[in-house]
Amino acid sequence: MVSRGYLASLKDASDWLGFHAKGCTVITCLPDGTLLCSSTERFRLINLMGSKVNQSNIRILNILDLFGNVFWIARVSFGLAESCGGGETGGYSTLALALGRLNHVAIATPDLKKASAVYRDVLGAQVSPPEDLPQHGVTVVFVNLNNTKIELLHPYGNASPIQKFLDKNKDGGIHHICVEVEDIQSAVNHLEQNGSVRVLDRKPKIGAHGKPVVFLHPKDCGGVLIELEQV
Numbered sequence: 337m338v339s340r341g342y343l344a345s346l347k348d349a350s351d352w353l354g355f356h357a358k359g360c361t362v363i364t365c366l367p368d369g370t371l372l373c374s375s376t377e378r379f380r381l382i383n384l385m386g387s388k389v390n391q392s393n394i395r396i397l398n399i400l401d402l403f404g405n406v407f408w409i410a411r412v413s414f415g416l417a418e419s420c421g422g423g424e425t426g427g428y429s430t431l432a433l434a435l436g437r438l439n440h441v442a443i444a445t446p447d448l449k450k451a452s453a454v455y456r457d458v459l460g461a462q463v464s465p466p467e468d469l470p471q472h473g474v475t476v477v478f479v480n481l482n483n484t485k486i487e488l489l490h491p492y493g494n495a496s497p498i499q500k501f502l503d504k505n506k507d508g509g510i511h512h513i514c515v516e517v518e519d520i521q522s523a524v525n526h527l528e529q530n531g532s533v534r535v536l537d538r539k540p541k542i543g544a545h546g547k548p549v550v551f552l553h554p555k556d557c558g559g560v561l562i563e564l565e566q567v
């Protein structure tokens with residue numbers, strides 16, 4: 337049986353693939369458990385389905401014609417696969433939603449100019465100009481870091497969803513974290529089926545990066561408001 341934790345090394349991945357889908361070769365095993373695989377036959381890759389990987393989790397990336405042989409290169413993600421482990425999870429969830437990279441940490445601030453100046457002039461970060469997002473009731477400034485972003489948030493309009501937060505936290509503070517997912521609708525469906533974490537939006541909205549986003553209730557996520565963004 338396979339799980340994301342189990343597929344921690346190229347050897348594990350090759351063993352698993354060799355066993356479950358003969359005729360496929362693992363090119364590399366990415367840190368998130370995704371496999372890059374090749375096969376001379378497309379159907380061999382699709383055969384991975386028999387090993388609890390949905391067809392939608394297999395993306396054909398490239399088709400190469402080398403020395404008269406056609407090679408299919410695919411990305412096989414285990415992120416949305418159902419639990420298929422059994423004691424070999426190595427600390428990973430087997431019912432994973434496929435959380436990806438940390439996209440940003442959002443900080444609500446009562447004074448956007450002052451906060452931008454601290455990050456730009458004192459802390460030496462690259463800071464974007466402010467952008468009003470009326471559909472979200474916020475003005476945002478992005479502080480670009482090497483590995484992620486900080487999103488400075490200030491209320492826009494009279495009904496801003498961050499106003500109550502600022503009323504409670506007069507100096508501002510960390511408002512939410514945003515984590516990337518590959519397919520937001522699958523993520524929402526998964527959460528609705530699971531039922532223990534409320535999704536705050538009936539339909540995904542378009543977020544600050546022009547991509548679909550939803551928010552998850554902080555009371556169901558250990559006191560942290562979580563935004564999921566499709567990438």
Ligand SMILES: C[C@@H](C(=O)O)C(=O)SCCNC(=O)CCNC(=O)[C@H](O)C(C)(C)COP(=O)(O)OP(=O)(O)OC[C@H]1O[C@@H](n2cnc3c(N)ncnc32)[C@H](O)[C@@H]1OP(=O)(O)O
Nearest residue numbers: 469472474497500501511536543544549551554559560561
């Ligand atoms: C542009 C976009 C993007 O990045 O793409 C954005 O950022 S938009 C960023 C702004 N948009 C959003 O935040 C949308 C999602 N937010 C919401 O739907 C709302 O703000 C809620 C999170 C549901 C809270 O709304 P509600 O009116 O219920 O306020 P409330 O003050 O009564 O909160 C209910 C309970 O949740 C807690 N609570 C509220 N906001 C919280 C937060 N940010 N982090 C952690 N806990 C929080 C409160 O302390 C309270 O706990 P106690 O009951 O224990 O006192």
